[in-house]
Amino acid sequence: xxxxxxxxxxxxxxxxxxxxFAARPDVExxxxxxxxxxxESFAQIPKLVYIHANTADAWxxxxxxxxxxxxxxxxxxxxxxxxxxxxTWKWNIDGSDNVFDFALKNAYVDRLIHFSTVASYGAxxxxxxxxxxxxxxxxxxxxxxxAEEKRITEEHLEERYEKSDKHTAVxxxxxxxxxxxxxxxMRIRFGLQSALSGTLKQEKSLVYNLVAAMTAWVxxxxxxxxxxxxxxxxxxxxERLAFGPRVDGYEAFNASPPGPAVxxxxxxxxxxxxxxxxxxxxxxxxxxxxxxxxxGKIPTAKGSWKGYSYPIAVDGGKxxxxxxxxxxYESFDAFYYTNGFYESYVPKEFVxxxx
Numbered sequence: 001x002x003x004x005x006x007x008x009x010x011x012x013x014x015x016x017x018x019x020x021f022a023a024r025p026d027v028e029x030x031x032x033x034x035x036x037x038x039x040e041s042f043a044q045i046p047k048l049v050y051i052h053a054n055t056a057d058a059w060x061x062x063x064x065x066x067x068x069x070x071x072x073x074x075x076x077x078x079x080x081x082x083x084x085x086x087x088t089w090k091w092n093i094d095g096s097d098n099v100f101d102f103a104l105k106n107a108y109v110d111r112l113i114h115f116s117t118v119a120s121y122g123a124x125x126x127x128x129x130x131x132x133x134x135x136x137x138x139x140x141x142x143x144x145x146x147a148e149e150k151r152i153t154e155e156h157l158e159e160r161y162e163k164s165d166k167h168t169a170v171x172x173x174x175x176x177x178x179x180x181x182x183x184x185x186m187r188i189r190f191g192l193q194s195a196l197s198g199t200l201k202q203e204k205s206l207v208y209n210l211v212a213a214m215t216a217w218v219x220x221x222x223x224x225x226x227x228x229x230x231x232x233x234x235x236x237x238x239e240r241l242a243f244g245p246r247v248d249g250y251e252a253f254n255a256s257p258p259g260p261a262v263x264x265x266x267x268x269x270x271x272x273x274x275x276x277x278x279x280x281x282x283x284x285x286x287x288x289x290x291x292x293x294x295x296g297k298i299p300t301a302k303g304s305w306k307g308y309s310y311p312i313a314v315d316g317g318k319x320x321x322x323x324x325x326x327x328x329y330e331s332f333d334a335f336y337y338t339n340g341f342y343e344s345y346v347p348k349e350f351v352x353x354x355x
Contacts, residue, residue, distance in 0.1 A: 001026060001027070001028040002024075002026055002027050002028065002069055002070055002242075002243070003027075003028055003029045003030075003031065003066050003067060003068045003069060003070070004021050004027060004029075004030050004031070004068060004069075004070045004071075004072065004242065005030075005031040005033070005063055005066075005068035005070070005071045005072070006018055006021070006030060006031070006032050006033070006071075006072045006074065007033050007034070007055050007071075007072070007073045007074055007075035007095075007099055008033075008034055008073070008074035008075030008076060009032025009033055009034045009042075009050065009074075010032070010034035010036040010037070010038065010039050011034065011036075011074060011075070011076075012178070012182070012183055012231075013074045013115065013178065013231075013234060013235075014032070014034065014072075014074040014075070015039060015041075015042075016182065016231060016234075016235050017072055017074070017235060017238060018030055018032050018042065018045065018048060019041075019045070020235050020239065021239070021242070022045045022047045022048055024243070026243065027047065028047070029047050029048075029049060029066060030045070030047050030048050030049070031048075031049050031051065031063055031066050031068055032048055032049070032050045032051065033050075033051045033053055033055065033059055033063070033075070034050075034051075034052065034053075034075065035052075035053065035054040035055075035075075035091075036052075037052060038050040038052065049066065051063065054075075054091060054095060055073075055075045055091070055095030055096065055098055055099055056090050056091050056094045056095040056098065059098075060098070060102050063102070064102075064106065067106075067108040068108070068109065069108055069109060069110045069111070070109075070110065070111045070113075070242050070243075071099065071102070071103045071109055071111070071112045071113070072113045072115075072238060072242065073096065073099045073100075073112065073113065073114045073115060074115045075095060075096075075099075076092055076115070076150075077091045077092055078146060078299075079146075079296065079299045079301075080145045080146065080296060080299070080301040080302075081296065085145065088145065088149070089149065092149045092153065093149060093152060093153060093156070096114075096153045096156065096157070097156055097160075099112075099114075100112070100114075100156065100157050100160050100161075101160065103168050103170075104160055104161060104164040104168050105164070107167060109167075109168050110167075110168065110169065110246070111168065111169045111170075111171070111241070111242060111246070111247075112168050112169070112170050112171070113171045113172075113173060113238055113241050113242060114153075114154075114157060114170070114171070114172050114173070115172075115173050115175070116150050116153070116154055116172050116173065116174045116252070117146070117147065117150045117174055117175065118133070118174050118175065118176050118227075118254060118256065118312055118314045119142075119144065119146060119147035119150065119307060119312065120139040120140075120142070120147045120148070120150045120151040120154070120174075121133045121137065121139060121140065121312050121314065122139070122140035122141070122142045122147070122312070123142070123144070123147075123306040123307045123309065123310040123311070123312050124140070124306070124310055125280075125310055127223065127310045127311050127312060128223070128311065129223055129225050129261075129263075129311050129313065131313065132313050132314055132315035133254070133312065133313065133314045133315065134254070134314070134315050134318070135174075135251075135252045135253065135254055135318055139151040139154065142303055142306070143302055143303035144301070144302070144303030144304050144306060144307065145301060145302065145303070146301070146304075147303075147307075154172065154252075157170065157172070158250065161250050166249070169246055169247055169248055169249065170249070170250045170251070171241045171247050171251050171252075171253065172251070172252040172253065173234075173237065173238065173241070173253055173255050174252060174253065174254050174255060174314070175229050175234060175255040175256070176226075176227035176228060176229045176254075176255065176256040176314065176316070176331075177226055177227065177228050177229070178228075178229055178230075178231055178234055179228050179229075179230065179231065179334050179335055180230045180231030180232060180334065180340045180342065181231075181338050181339075181340045181341075181342040181343045181345055181346050182231055182340075182341075182342040182345065183231055184338075184346075185338075185342075185345055185346050185347065185350065186342065186345050217273055217274050217275065217276040218264065218267055218268040218271065218273045218274065218275050218276060219276050219278045219282075219283070220264030220267070220268075220275050220276065220277055220278065221277075221278055221279065221280055221283060221308065221309045221310075222277070222279075223309070223310055223311045224263065224264045224267075224308070224309075224311070225261040225262065225263050225264075225311045225313060226261060226262045226267070226331070226335075227256045227257075227261045227262070227313055227314065227331050228262060228331045228332075228334040228335045229255050229256055229257060229316075229327075229329075229331070229334060230257075230327075230328060230329035230333075230334035230340060231340065231341075231342070232328055232329070232340045232341050233255070233257065233327050233328055233329060233334075234255060235341075236325065236328070237253070237255055237319055237323075237325050240323050240324075240325050241253075241323070244323065247322070247323070251322070253316075253318055253319045253322075253323070254314040254315060254316045254318065254319075255316055255319065256313075256314050256315075256316035256331070257316060257327035257329060257330050257331055257334070258316065258317060258320075258327065258330075259330040259331060260330075260331065260332070261311075261313055261331055262331050262332050262335055264277075266332055267335075270332070270335055270336045280305070280306075280309035280310070283305045283308050283309050284305045284309075286300075287300035287304060287305040287308075288300070288305075333354060336352065336354075337352050337353060337354040338350065338351050338352045338353060339353055339354050
């Protein structure tokens, strides 16, 4: 029987894993940690022990009482806190270091799964739409804080692992953009998909209405592309790493399905709008204005405009070759259709099921 420790348990990915893993007969207990209060839906999960704390806090003694053999680290302050880089660093870097030290120093921890991102490969003008980054290629420094902190965190993890006795198997998951019914309809947030699909029109804010007006067309830069991975595939891949045959050593896995990426014309088709070709500088300006105008409420932090302007496409085939994991959804299907474990939560007027 397993005891699983999940950080970021109230977040998008963390909450899915809590629900999915608690339903497994071979899991005795799930320890969930998050800086946010426990979601109401978790009250119906008897296996769950919820700890309301930040990873940067002192939680180790409490979690240690349960001796988890599997740790999944999803906790992250994705959206930069306006004017407070020090707090973001503390939560993300120091908090992650705490999790890594706990996993690598306690003999009862058999597996550590850490969530990273493909953004850390770096969005630069010389990137091409044809190249697919593999796990063998290094991350690059960038001025986009989210990608940069993820890069630094991976460096810290590798350094700690090399100094450890290596009893803990470490797997790193680097997902493309995660989407699906849960993310699109149960956890509506400001994001590219919600902005282009018109979800933001529900907001009463003048700024949000301005964003909705600006996305009446789909603005696309010459090299624009996206890769999407379905939330069911993320949960399935992590489940394989956590409970399948042990992946010894230290391994990283890009999490992105095979097949074509989503290009500008595909995005326009998906949201029923026309495409408008724009240049990168035309993206950079509104990102700067909205970041300061909304004091970070709209996530357009420094450097984030590059991710909309220059492509980062990855090869996610290692998960299939090494783990035998078969993706259920291609990139466009994950973005466009409402298929999935959480489809029952989709309002009838939005159901778009692929047969």
